[in-house]
Amino acid sequence: MSARAVPPIAAAAPGAVVPGTLADPLLSIRRLTKHFPVRTGLFGRATGQVRAVDGVSLDVGHAETLGIVGESGCGKTTLGRTILRLIEPTEGDIRFDGVDVLSLQGKAMRAMRRKMQIIFQDPFSSLNPRMTIGATVREGLTVHRIAEGAAADQRVRQLLEEVGLRGEYATKYPHEFSGGQRQRVGIARALAVEPKFIVCDEPVSALDVSVQAQVINLLRDLQRDRGLAYLFIAHDLSVVEHMANRVAVMYLGRIVEFASAEALYKEPLMPYTQALLSAVPVPDPVTKRQRIVLAGDVPSPANPPSGCVFHPRCHHPARDAACMRIVPPLEEKAPGHWVACIKQPPTSVSWDAQRQAGATSEPARHLPVVQPAS
């Protein structure tokens, strides 16, 4: 095996394959990329890149919930904010409701923002502590001239009630509320402008279990009543499975697996997903399942491993030198189920090509039982 650095073989450009294209998507992102420069040295020269989001392509349908799952450093939060142009993408396309979002400027962009909103993770920093919750919810109404004066007050009260709070709370300040209640205010704020699409960035991660359930139910009810589409970002797999129709698993800025929620949880093909699922503690002391404990840490997005970004921690029995050299393409290995792994058949990366890259083990299906039997 050669020790000198050999450039990796990319079987396809990142983001070139779009998992789960829809005929009539609400949101369409292609090859979305966000790199943050790493500045070091006296003059702050850019010496490297943090590839927070590295070529992500997706479609989100009307009134669907697309789940994004991953751990810290996988880029899911950056993805959510980049889609809304709260962070400007380095590359890529975003089409919302048929409109090219990246071409909009100023007023037009601000008008577009009505349709796409966001809910934040931390209920303690997502509300301005110096504004009453009524004023916070009202901002959207004022900015887009949806309502003013008494009509606006009325609307604010209605919104608060819709999310399960009392209308008269509008004059209170955030510190007077619990985490769950503040999260509801955040939802009311997002709803005020009547969006079609909401990026839910870990909306329940900071909440207690009993409060989580309340907010999850609320989000589902709102979706049903208003026909909202969600991009549901979370690291808690149980919550994502509960909420989402289709799920994308992200690792180091890329999508490594994409499938319907049911398929993903029943038959996770990507070794990372398998490990992720097996790591979730199950509130049932009796179940037997295979625990895959990954070795090592999540690598830094500033210095991703070559080839398959997961290869250093991968437990697939056929993992070998080819994994270090070939960047696996995202391939549809079952109907509606895309996976980026050259060792899970079927794969378009031929055995010959793998052998040329140093492979020693043939691809073979590896599907450990990582879930308790339901």
Next chain:
Amino acid sequence: MTMPSRPAAGEPLLRVHDLRTYFHVGGAVARAVDGVSFDIRAGETVGMVGESGCGKSVTALSLLRLVDPPGRIESGSRIEFEGRDLLALDEEGIRQIRGNRIAMVFQEPMTALNPVFTIGDQVAEVARVHSNASRKAAWERAIEMLNLVGIPDPRDRAKSYPHQLSGGMRQRVLIAMALVMNPSLLIADEPTTALDVTIQAQILELIGDLQQRLGLAVLLITHDLGVVAEVTSRVLVMYGGQIVERAPVRELFRDPRHPYTRGLLEAMPRLGRQRDRLAVIPGTVPPPTRWPSGCRFRDRCPFAWHRCVDEAPPEYPVAAEHSARCHLVDDPSRMKVASAAGHS
């Protein structure tokens, strides 16, 4: 360094009786821990589970007398460890227990380590504080501990600084620091909450492994019932500053008797379960300055009836080692949902 002996497995190591920790703020009294009693036996892993505001963290801090004013442990509380009354010790006495016989690991590995010292130094420091080990001996012990907790290349890594390590690594370092003096009891307060789930799995496996190898007793405090199911053998469920249910872990999941425990189990989305509405516990935790009279859970309990308002339930026995602080154990005929009382 000579290691002190510890009680044989199965012997009670820690006995807590009627622990009350109150915070006197302004004119009000917050009864954060309000009559908590439990034992921990040598070598066992006990889980203390509850949501925010239930008093579990304050309980942990109270065990090591780490509660600062305006909080104080009220008289009448008793904490006995290896036969000694911890509350009767003077400052020097309790300092000799902390980090030495009882060690604690906290939630945030980022902030618990000093950024200007190497991790090797910080681990070695523990040895030097509690024994008269020389610098060299302490350093060697530090490397031994770093190896024990699974840090690769410990001799080299000992010279790195906290910011050079990932969250999971830092938590391992903290565990190493906790175990330097071979304590009999490790208190882990939400040790994995701030970590990614795959790293959490590693740390829990490490704790389980160390517990077996060292015969360590562990008090694991968490809000995650999944973690409890995986790692502990006995569970204490806390609510409103009290233990509302206690049972061996399988028993608790098989037959939860307190409505709060049941509510928690039903409110958790589970992998592979039906995707319908999650059962919800209505309302929110009351403030510790104003615990409701009678049963503290009554305002949120679907089964509450007048007895729950008038009479604070004691811990009724359910089975061997299983008890629940709920009148339903005494009067199961009441287990029909009471009429909705305007809960949100």
Next chain:
Amino acid sequence: MPNATPGSLVAFADAAPAPLAPWAPGRLVALFRGDLTAALAAVTLVVIALAALLAPWIAPFDPAQTFDIAARTQPPSATHWLGTDQLSRDLLSRLLYGARLSLGISVLAVTVAMVIGTAWGAVAGYAGGWVDRVLMQVVDAGLAIPRILLLLGVVALWGTLSMPALVLVLGLTGWFTASRLVRAEVRATRERDFAVAARATGATPLRVLVRQVLPHALTTILVAATLGVGQVVIVEAGLSFLGYGVAPPAASWGSLIREGRALLGTAWWMSVFPGVGLAATVLAINVLGDRLRRVLGGQQLHAP
């Protein structure tokens, strides 16, 4: 029925501070609880400010009024509580009117400085990038030049200044630090979730800046302004002492001290009283400013 307090006990045990707006009632009382020095300072300042404000009504004499020669350079007496100067003008009256000038000029100058500094710092902090760099380089240049030299340079070029000109010059030389402070606050607050949320709602950058971000810089600005007044009082006094400040017959405390300098040995009251007034004022301001900074630090006020 949903309860209104955060569930976490630790938050409660710290008596989670209620972020009162600076103008909320009860704030003043809360400000000085337990701190006698600060309370004293506040009282002193209020007395001096009132005296300055009400000078035309409470001054016993017209400050320009002269009496006969016998009344010149008299020590404190029953008629002239603080004595008289070499032109037999009543010193107390001059002191009161001097307070008007000293404080008035300082407050106005600080207002000018705060307005410019806040706007400059806010734009730099919010815009970031090259705008930030350019704006801050101007600030760096301004900070590099000692203020007194700058002022003396101006005076050298333009001779004695009228009052408005003096206020303007003092203001224009004093906004640099404020801009730095505001920029830091703005930069920090700009990234907080609620500010991002406001952007996501579709608010213009200006609206986000003014409605969401700047209020968080208010406390910093308040503290900087308070301490700034103290500084400017001294700078103005210095200028006047050197003869370049307010033109006679108007006299600020600095001018009064100047006039009494030659007669320090014989008519000590002419310089000493204005000096004491100056010292007391600046001391009170500094104590108050310091207290404000400690209490308001972290942008939260503790509820009473």
